Amino acid sequence: MSHLLQSFSGLRQPLQSWIPRLDARGFCVVVPVLLTATISLVYLNGLVNTYKSRLASEAPQKSTGTEKKVRKFGEWTPVDFAYPPITACPQEPAESDPIPYRPFRSGEYHVTMGIRSMHWDEWIELDNQYEKYHRIREHRIRTRGPRVIRVLPDNPGIVGSGADAAIETIHELAEYLSRRFPTTFKVERHASNQVSSQKGWGGAPPIKSIQIIPLRKSYDLPLDVNDGENAATRAMELSALLVQEDLALMIEGMDGRYYFQAGAICVPGFWRIQDKIGLPLDEIHTTGDVPRYKDKLQMSMERFFQRLAVDKPVARNNYFFQVVKSASPDAIEDIDPEELAWAESSNGTEDAFSHTHPAHQPTRPTPTPSTVRLRTERQTLRRLPRTGAILFTIRTYLTPIDELSKEPGVARRLASALRGWGEDIGTYKGKFTGGWWDVVLDYLDKAADKEADRSGEDIRKMENYPF
Ligand code: HEM
Structure with a gap:
């Protein structure tokens, strides 16, 4: 006491x-x-x-997308989202070089989500590769159909269909593209906004058709999932034809996980929609042996998906390497000599690919600085207001390694970044099996030394991640 x-x-x-x-x-x-x-x-x-x-x-939802209300997992009340004004792009896509994303830092490689907030004007990027990408994507849809475009029905008790979100996606893209690139896209609207639950931005009648002016192509947009045969699949196809990005729709399941319920994955290079469609986010990544997923990514990604608000789009980048067949492809004969759609020289044929791993070691062309490509992706994520689906976009850029020496500081930075890969990252990114590792490092080191001799400057100051 x-x-x-x-x-x-x-x-x-x-x-x-x-x-x-x-x-x-x-x-x-x-x-x-x-x-x-x-x-x-x-x-x-x-x-x-x-x-x-x-x-x-x-439950993040309200007109701005940030107000929090109670809702059950897998349920969504449409949000009347006030879109910010979209600025018309001052440059024609045909006059814009692809943005040189160089998303690597010097030193040790750290596995993080690596997301940053994204300005609405940067959601979809078009450049002078548009026509080429369109040709490749059209060819892929025509020749591979359901092996590149998929929309899943309801999975009762688990997760809803991706169909409604597919319809929302094509309308979102058409609204956005016609504002951001008004000289490339022209839309025609329905006479009234009572025709469907699908509304145009700002309460306008929904879009009826969209024209890609430079390609002289016009597409009718399905208004809802019952608007003609396979309306949702058509919506994904049209979406894939309007942009250079691949598109994945993630729907929240009754368990709070996000499932890959619809997609247009035309040019993935290293994975196939048929292996991933219908899977929840964690299994998409674990079946691909994404390094350190469980300890470094899973929890933050799941939290991020559940909380992503309609008005808070984000972007992230990544990078890989691949070898292509020849340095000077015959572009007239071949639709996709750069192996944008499928990295066949690295993975073997697409149909023999066995769920994330090459079925056999392909007969690879001898890698040289001009046949190795830096393959970078710019991905965006945003939540769609009507269905609450999360739309994931993936834009891929290919750059010959021997062009990197023209970019200040990049060769040294990339060499340092490669040396910073742990064994697991190296395994995942093909360091030991890709055949390009020594060639690339040797080239980058020499280019960096030459650059240092030439400029006499401290090129470490040129660190400008992620570009
Ligand atoms: C915040 C969102 C996400 C993050 C942080 C993330 C992270 C990653 C990381 C770190 C990798 C390894 C390659 C790289 O460095 O990028 C990867 C691979 C991959 N991710 Fe994601 N991811 C996200 C969302 C998604 C979504 C929504 C999908 C839906 C389809 C997806 C599909 C894939 C696939 C298919 C791969 C390749 C896996 C394989 O090699 O089989 N990711 N992701």
């Missing part, structure tokens, strides 16, 4: 001034009661906060 009294002695004076006739015995009763009450209050408060944050994580 005296021990207890001693340890509470600091409390006794303030309590006695509050309850003047409190003796030692009373003190021993009051203090534990007060302490218990305080601890209970703190605990209860903690419980309430945990519950609140769970609700918040389940």
Whole structure:
């Protein structure tokens, strides 16, 4: 008892001034009661906060997309989202070089989500490769159909269909593209906004058709999933034809996980939609042996997906290497000499590919600085307001390694980044099996030395990640 009294002695004076006739015995009763009450209050408060944050994580929605309301996993109330004004791109796509993303840092490779917030004007990027990409994508859709475009129906008790989100996607793209690239795309609208639950931006009637002016092509947009045969599949096909990006729609399941329920994956290079469609986010990555997924990515990614708000789009980049057949391809004969769609020289044939791993070691062309490509992706993620689906876009850029020496500081930075890969990253990115590793490092080191001799500057100052 005296021990207890001693340890509470600091409390006794303030309590006695509050309850003047409190003796030692009373003190021993009051203090534990007060302490218990305080601890209970703190605990209860903690419980309430945990519950609140769970609700918040389940439901980001309102007109701006940031207000938090209660909803169950797998349910979504359409949001009346006020889109920010989209600035018309000052340059014609035909006059724009591809953006030279160089998403590697010097030094050790750290596995992180690597997302950054994205300005709406940067959602979809078009450049002077548009026509070429369109040709490749059209060819892929024509020749491979369901092996590049898929829309899944409801999976009862697990997750809803991707069909409605596919319809929303084509309308979102048409609204955006006609504002961002008004000289490339022209839209025609329905006469009234009562024709469908699909509305145009700002309450306008929904878009009826879109024309790609330089390609002289025009497409009718399905209004809903019942608008003609295979409306949702058509919506994904049209979406794939409008942009240079591949598109994946992730739908929240009843368990709070996000499932790959629809996609137009025309030019993935190293993976196939048929191996991933219908899988939840974690299995998409674990079946691909993405390094350190479980310990470094899974939790933050799941939280990120549940909380992504309609008004907070993000982007991320990555990079790989691949070898192509020849340095000067015959572009007239071959639709895709750069192996944009499928990295056949690295992976073997697409149909023999066995779920993420080459079925056999392909007969690879001898890698040289001019036959190795830096393959970078720019990915974006945003939540669609009507269906709540998350739309993931993947734009791929291919650059011959021997062009990197023209870019200040890049050869040294890339060489350092490659040396910073751990064994697991090296395995995943083809360091040991791709055949290009020594050739690339040797080339980059020499290019970096030459650059240092030439400029006399400290090229480490040119670090400008991720570009
Ligand atoms: C915040 C979102 C995401 C993050 C941070 C992320 C992260 C990653 C990482 C680190 C890799 C390894 C290659 C790289 O460095 O990029 C990867 C591969 C991959 N990711 Fe994601 N990812 C995200 C969303 C998605 C989504 C929505 C899909 C849906 C289709 C997806 C499909 C894939 C596939 C198919 C691969 C290749 C796996 C393989 O090699 O089989 N990712 N992702």
